[in-house]
Amino acid sequence: MEQAQVLTFLNNKDRDLLLQFCGYSTTEPLHSFGPVVRPHYIIHFILNGKGIFQIREKTYHLETGQGFLIEPDELTFYQSDAQEPWEYLWIGFNGKMIPEFLKQIGLSSAHPIFHCDKKKELYWLVNDMLVHSKSNFSSDLRRTGLLYEFLSILALNPLESDQQVDSEYMYINQAIEYIKNNYWDGIHIYDIAKYLCIDRSYLYLLFHKYLKQSPQDYLATFRLTKASELLSTTTLSIESISNSCGYGDPATFSKAFKRWKSMSPSKYRKQKRASGTVLSN
CATH class of the missing domain: 1.10.10.60 (Homeodomain-like)
Known part of the structure; x- marks a missing residue:
């Protein structure tokens, strides 16, 4: 059975950047999700193991240190490896500035894969999001700040051209x-x-x-x-x-x-x- 920690927020205010949910999961062999369409932007990052990600009739073989972007209304499917099932974290987010942020980072549905060598930093950022789970102004600001920091790590990490x-x-x-x-x-x-x-x-x-x-x-x-x-x-x-x-x-x-x-x-x-x-x- 999949072991997961998940946090979901119902705040849907029109803002520049808003964390909708986040989580961490240790999956079973061949654990899969989809094909499904999601209403939010979602980034998954692989902490350990391997798996596949499918979008727009393309299949990407992924492993530790890689991640993938899911944009709203895109049909996607992902599955952990049979021999080395992955552990991953994820963040779901929305906001008016997201298209510009992702453009600067170099991510899109056409080019959804990224590499990042700051595995520990990303893990502790999501862990901190999970800790600050209260529905109050202070925790909301904290989570938003952590989300900005998460995206800033992806922007700072050397990325090859998406093409x-x-x-x-x-x-x-x-x-x-x-x-x-x-x-x-x-x-x-x-x-x-x-x-x-x-x-x-x-x-x-x-x-x-x-x-x-x-x-x-x-x-x-x-x-x-x-x-x-x-x-x-x-x-x-x-x-x-x-x-x-x-x-x-x-x-x-x-x-x-x-x-x-x-x-x-x-x-x-x-x-x-x-x-x-x-x-x-």
């Missing part, structure tokens, strides 16, 4: 999709770079920047994960599984699998068979 970030995410998403569709076919990194029409070194840079691993490591992990699924759920031969996952040589596959799981494919299958998870074809 560049969007373009980079496009390459990452297209590369991942290409791997999913062609991993079985013995593809190499230069095939992915050629498909994207970018230099191989630039592809490496993007993967290290956003996924903290090389495209070669991502491709190998994807193939070996698929291989482990086939070992667990079928009685296909090791050679067939090797070929099905893009390894032309079973010996190369076995060596890579042993490095990954610290055991051979046949031993892995025996363990799964002993636990009753191997199925017949």
Whole structure:
């Protein structure tokens, strides 16, 4: 079950900046919200873990230190990762000055993703908002000041141009999709770079920047994960599984699998068979 702290305010006065709600959540694997349209501006910031955010038919793969903006009346969906579900905080706000503030920060529905290395500062600001929960003038001023400070941190943190970030995410998403569709076919990194029409070194840079691993490591992990699924759920031969996952040589596959799981494919299958998870074809 999701563990969350949430604070909501009903004050809807016409002001330059107004905090509507805020909160913090530790989510379960694959916890999701949406697709839904919201009436407020909302910023989520990821404290730990991974997940996806979808808006305007785009999917962004996000992790610790990244955040995303939701603008009013935009259909969005977000979901935590199955293996590393995220913890995040959020603030919901309105106000006459919001469009100008977000423009200065560089955020919009077209370019909703940002990076921030001040995780602790953002966490304690939201924590302070949660502490000052009383419905009185003093607490209201305090929360508004904290909201200004939250936005000022995003404005001060070096942000790349939104167009560049969007373009980079496009390459990452297209590369991942290409791997999913062609991993079985013995593809190499230069095939992915050629498909994207970018230099191989630039592809490496993007993967290290956003996924903290090389495209070669991502491709190998994807193939070996698929291989482990086939070992667990079928009685296909090791050679067939090797070929099905893009390894032309079973010996190369076995060596890579042993490095990954610290055991051979046949031993892995025996363990799964002993636990009753191997199925017949």
